[in-house]
């Protein structure tokens with residue numbers, strides 16, 4: 001339940017929401033916990049919330065640590081549950 | 084990403100340094116991780132079999148599903164069965180058995196139980212179904228609690244009177260303090276895993292591998308009380324086998340050097356201060372409150388209660404629920420497993436009566452539970 005997964009922000013929406021690309025799946029998440037989130041950057045997503053912004057270089061390592069291949073090298077995939 | 088060859092060499096170096104440090108300590112040492120993701124990562128990567136023979140890694144109370152008390156689970160199942168209630172929960176909780184079955188069984192019997200991905204999904208349901216009482220099971224550590232806070236504020240903003248929250252959040256640091264108050268540095272001679280039953284004092288540990296994603300929220304400095312009050316080193320580590328090995332090797336060095344400090348080896352995601360906005364929101368809605376943990380019992384300030392301004396959203400009060408402590412399933416040793424007092428395979432039901440398909444205790448239900456991790460990845464290693 002404490003698993004957080006890196007995702008790339010596709011676009012920001014109204015009311016503190018953003019659409020992220022999570023391992024190839026499009027997901028609407030809340031940015032209330034990280035209001036400075038910007039389109040195009042990588043973030044850590046937990047239970048539908050952005051909990052941290054990430055530098056791009058850190059993402060591959062985090063993906064690998066979670067036992068998944070880096071999505072940027074795959075271009076497809078399924079939604080991973082973050083709980 | 085680091086090239087694999089480089090990584091293998093780096094891992095070999097870390098293991099070599101770790102073995103040297105462990106030899107210099109000259110006694111068995113035991114560390115505890117308190118994060119379900121670490122539990123799974125350690126088993127999946129085979130880290131246990133790579134460690135120096137004198138080092139033991141115990142899985143502590145880091146799986147939120149596993150530490151939710153039996154009484155709280157019974158309360159959830161009872162509430163889910165009430166007429167007019169739509170009960171929302173994260174998926175992991177669904178199959179945990181209570182005395183009158185699980186949420187999943189309640190759903191089969193006709194209860195309106197929904198799996199939500201986000202706490203805000205439950206608020207959305209309440210807005211769309213004004214005639215139903217929507218209850219959200221707020222479970223999890225500090226990683227998840229800020230999301231519950233946002234959901235409650237959103238429900239208030241929308242003026243929803245049919246949304247409430249059954250709060251069962253836990254704070255990890257008070258639990259670490261409770262565990263380590265019975266454990267003195269160096270108190271693990273003879274190895275803790277052979278300790279058998281008994282109280283907290285019998286869990287001898289020499290330091291904590293701190294939970295990476297909880298630390299994203301609370302910050303590395305939140306673990307300072309464990310150092311100050313208990314003299315145990317704390318290292319925040321990521322989830323890659325190399326990162327975990329580095330964290331454990333560093334803990335071994337800190338024990339060798341008698342230097343109990345907090346160190347952050349996961350700076351990619353964790354800062355010293357944590358996520359200030361998340362902490363602020365959590366503090367607006369919740370205040371520290373006593374909480375009951377499976378295996379650990381009641382611990383002061385280890386949970387979260389709703390602040391006065393948000394009491395209207397308290398599902399327990401709204402529905403007159405008084406969760407009582409209830410015994411664990413007969414024969415299930417989840418309590419001992421959570422405290423590192425026994426291994427999953429020491430439970431007579433492991434792999435026979437209790438499997439991930441037919442789980443008896445929460446440690447086998449949860450994908451982050453020690454019993455399920457051992458069942459999937461650990462067989463044959465010990």
Ligand code: SF4
Pocket residue numbers: 414415416417418420427430431432433434437438442443444445446447448454
């Ligand atoms: S194997 Fe099953 S019954 Fe035994 S401790 Fe683990 S969850 Fe409980």
